[in-house]
Amino acid sequence: MGWNIFKKDRGVSLMETLIVLVMMSFLIAAAYRTFIGQQKVYTLQEQVADAQQSVRVAMDRMTREIRMAGFGAFSNVLTGEGVNGFTSVITPGPDRITIVGAFKPIRRSNGEPIVVSSVSENQVTLRNATNEFDRTDHQYISIGGTESNTVASRSGAKLTLHTALTQTHSPGSPVYKIQAITYSLGTSSGKQVLQRNENTGGGAQPMTEDIEMLRFQYFDGSGNITDTPALIRMVRVNVISRTTMADPQLSGDGYRRRTLTSNIKVRNLGL
Numbered sequence: 562m563g564w565n566i567f568k569k570d571r572g573v574s575l576m577e578t579l580i581v582l583v584m585m586s587f588l589i590a591a592a593y594r595t596f597i598g599q600q601k602v603y604t605l606q607e608q609v610a611d612a613q614q615s616v617r618v619a620m621d622r623m624t625r626e627i628r629m630a631g632f633g634a635f636s637n638v639l640t641g642e643g644v645n646g647f648t649s650v651i652t653p654g655p656d657r658i659t660i661v662g663a664f665k666p667i668r669r670s671n672g673e674p675i676v677v678s679s680v681s682e683n684q685v686t687l688r689n690a691t692n693e694f695d696r697t698d699h700q701y702i703s704i705g706g707t708e709s710n711t712v713a714s715r716s717g718a719k720l721t722l723h724t725a726l727t728q729t730h731s732p733g734s735p736v737y738k739i740q741a742i743t744y745s746l747g748t749s750s751g752k753q754v755l756q757r758n759e760n761t762g763g764g765a766q767p768m769t770e771d772i773e774m775l776r777f778q779y780f781d782g783s784g785n786i787t788d789t790p791a792l793i794r795m796v797r798v799n800v801i802s803r804t805t806m807a808d809p810q811l812s813g814d815g816y817r818r819r820t821l822t823s824n825i826k827v828r829n830l831g832l
Contacts, residue, residue: 615769616802616821619755622768623744624823626664627796631829633663633703635739638711644701645760647741649790651827653779657745658796659760662829663703663737667693677704677734683713683722685730690718693738698761701739704730709739746775755800773818774801796825 631650639648644661652659667675669689678686685704694700694712702720703709708730710722740759747756749767755775758765778797781787800821807815 616755616772616800616819619768620798620800620821620823622757623755623798624825626662626742627658627660627798627825628828629664630660630662630827632706633709633737633739633829634707635661635663635701635703635709638701638709638739644739644741645698647760650829651779651790651793651796653777653788653790653793654745655777656775657743658777659741659743661739661741663706663709663739664742665738665740667691667736667738675736676732677730677736678718678732680704680726680730682725683710685720685722685726685736687718687720687736688732690715694720696761699738703737703739704728705734706737744775746772769802771803771805772800773803774799794827796827798823798825 635644638644639650639661642648647659647661650661669675669691673689675687675689675691678688680686685702692715694702695715700712701709702712702722704726705728708726708728710724710726712720713723714721740761743758743760743765745756745758745765747754747765747767749756749770752770753772754767754770755772756765756767776799778799779787779793780795780797781789781792782794784795787793798821801818802821803816803818808817809815811817
């Protein structure tokens with residue numbers, strides 16, 4: 562005679578269900594906190610990388626142009642009112658600098674350089690026409706980087722200069738625009754920015770945001786600090802940038818900062 566033994570399946574009680582739900586909620590909350598923390602770290606690291614990259618790009622451009630200050634043999638155009646009001650190759654300041662130089666070779670829209678076709682006294686005929694010198698605040702020109710002048714008028718590709726040229730310029734000589742460029746701190750959209758001003762009426766243009774400090778120091782040929790424009794042979798630039806967002810886990814105000822320093826020797830002297 563066989564016996565059938567029945568086991569009654571035991572269900573999950575309400576208390577067990579609640580315990581499981583509570584444990585799952587703790588696990589989900591812990592995972593969420595970990596995810597949020599990692600996301601914040603990633604965002605802050607990305608901000609630091611972006612800040613470093615943008616300030617390096619701005620610093621590289623500023624370094625190139627400061628190093629080029631004085632190029633273009635333009636001592637004669639610095640007399641009188643100077644280049645848009647600046648009469649020194651370098652106009653120093655503790656938190657701003659203005660540099661004068663033939664920084665920009667004139668080019669066509671396709672990137673091809675605009676060069677000299679022929680020169681006769683105060684007439685310069687270019688291989689291609691350009692309107693780069695049509696405005697009074699854009700009138701400063703350097704031919705071949707060896708002689709400067711100011712443009713009085715233009716007719717097509719022919720430029721009439723205020724005075725006759727004293728050098729012989731071969732066909733194909735490059736043509737440069739002489740500019741006075743100012744670097745300083747400013748404000749844009751409520752943020753402190755490093756800005757660049759070509760001093761031609763367009764105002765200062767922001768280059769990179771979240772710049773906390775910009776400082777310049779000037780040195781003569783012996784390494785002594787000087788503020789005399791004619792004696793400056795090296796410029797030291799210090800820039801401090803910071804992240805857009807603060808990190809609540811950092812002490813102080815929570816902002817991550819990066820400092821860049823560059824010592825720039827001015828190559829073109831004696832102007």
